[in-house]
Amino acid sequence: MYIQRQIETRIENHLQTRSEILVIYGARQVGKSTLINRVLDGVGLKFLRINGEELRYQRIFSGRNFAQMAGVVEGYDGLFIDEAQSIENIGVNIKILHDAMPELKIILSGSSSFELANRVKEPLTGRTKTILLYPLAYKELTNVFNDFELKEYIKNYLVLGGYPGIFTLENRVQKVRALSELASAYLFKDIFAFAYLKSPRLLNNLLQMLAFQIGNTVSLHELSKSLKTSSDTIGRYIDLLEKSFIVFRLSSFSRNLRKEIKKKDKIYFFDLGIRNAIIGNFADIDERNDIGALWENFLIVERLKQIEYNDLIRKSYFWRTYSGSELDYVETYDGKIDGYEFKWKKEKMRPPDAWTSKYPEATYHAITRNNFLDFVLASDFFREK
Numbered sequence: 001m002y003i004q005r006q007i008e009t010r011i012e013n014h015l016q017t018r019s020e021i022l023v024i025y026g027a028r029q030v031g032k033s034t035l036i037n038r039v040l041d042g043v044g045l046k047f048l049r050i051n052g053e054e055l056r057y058q059r060i061f062s063g064r065n066f067a068q069m070a071g072v073v074e075g076y077d078g079l080f081i082d083e084a085q086s087i088e089n090i091g092v093n094i095k096i097l098h099d100a101m102p103e104l105k106i107i108l109s110g111s112s113s114f115e116l117a118n119r120v121k122e123p124l125t126g127r128t129k130t131i132l133l134y135p136l137a138y139k140e141l142t143n144v145f146n147d148f149e150l151k152e153y154i155k156n157y158l159v160l161g162g163y164p165g166i167f168t169l170e171n172r173v174q175k176v177r178a179l180s181e182l183a184s185a186y187l188f189k190d191i192f193a194f195a196y197l198k199s200p201r202l203l204n205n206l207l208q209m210l211a212f213q214i215g216n217t218v219s220l221h222e223l224s225k226s227l228k229t230s231s232d233t234i235g236r237y238i239d240l241l242e243k244s245f246i247v248f249r250l251s252s253f254s255r256n257l258r259k260e261i262k263k264k265d266k267i268y269f270f271d272l273g274i275r276n277a278i279i280g281n282f283a284d285i286d287e288r289n290d291i292g293a294l295w296e297n298f299l300i301v302e303r304l305k306q307i308e309y310n311d312l313i314r315k316s317y318f319w320r321t322y323s324g325s326e327l328d329y330v331e332t333y334d335g336k337i338d339g340y341e342f343k344w345k346k347e348k349m350r351p352p353d354a355w356t357s358k359y360p361e362a363t364y365h366a367i368t369r370n371n372f373l374d375f376v377l378a379s380d381f382f383r384e385k
Contacts, residue, residue, distance in 0.1 A: 006309040026133035027245035045077040052086040062088040078105030085110040136162035137305040161273020183277035215293040217264035253317030253330040302376040325354040337362035
């Protein structure tokens with residue numbers, strides 16, 4: 001079963017109207033190849049579709065030989081290179097091709113932003129449009145479920161996540177097995193490929209600690225002490241996990257007020273199924289003691305998906321004071337500030353006094369099981385005091 005992705009129309013419009021090279025990032029197995037091939041099947045353009053891991057194409061697209069590349073794409077309207085990070089000097093070579101053949105539509109995709117971004121960023125400055133593809137957005141499930149079913153399915157989504165291949169499996173046993181396999185090795189293939197990653201066990205231990213700390217501020221110093229390594233090593237590993245789209249950071253919001261925490265970040269997972277696989281806990285929601293953390297992670301990453309897919313200009317934070325006042329999520333744009341609190345069970349909430357006194361112009365929203373669909377399905381959530 002194919003589930004239509006939100007960014008299909010954006011990709012189609014880009015191919016029809018824009019000349020920039022389209023670069024699509026995303027973790028392994030989030031559906032990049034399936035999405036792009038589906039768009040190309042219906043866009044009415046003749047595309048050469050190649051896999052960057054094939055040696056014959058690595059030779060052609062790493063040699064800085066325009067004649068060779070032009071010969072390969074002759075007769076085509078466009079070129080799609082999947083796993084483009086596997087090709088040495090891909091950025092320089094695509095620049096040569098694009099500058100000589102600006103009418104040729106070019107799409108690059110990759111599961112490793114530290115590889116692909118490093119190789120295309122400088123050579124292709126000003127020539128690219130980038131999109132990050134996440135696991136299935138909850139909004140994309142409206143193609144499968146009605147609103148009543150979406151409210152019911154949330155208990156499964158918080159445990160099993162949104163990887164397309166996992167979602168389409170028939171039963172829970174298959175889903176758990178597949179998630180465990182995905183989290184054990186394949187998803188981290190790009191990280192393990194780095195020679196300076198000396199300790200896979202350290203990476204696994206770090207992931208487990210991060211998985212247990214979602215919703216809490218993270219101290220590199222405390223992690224390094226627990227894992228008996230340096231803070232620099234922990235920071236480098238977290239950076240690799242971010243660039244492989246396993247985790248992401250949320251920084252603290254502050255207007256330089258002394259009582260607000262500014263230095264520490266929170267770290268969340270792009271997909272909760274992967275997070276639960278890392279700690280080996282697929283228990284039902286009603287049997288868990290981490291539902292608050294799962295709920296917070298879910299709502300934040302769903303908001304980031306809508307920001308990305310709707311091409312919104314937003315900055316995302318959390319907010320906390322040293323005295324203990326906090327908001328789970330803060331969003332700023334156009335000089336405006338929106339604050340959010342996420343609670344799975346609590347129904348009635350009011351904004352912290354410290355928030356309303358420090359930011360009287362800001363909004364406050366409480367997101368619970370009763371109104372979460374308004375939040376995760378909207379491209380731009382309502383603003384109200």
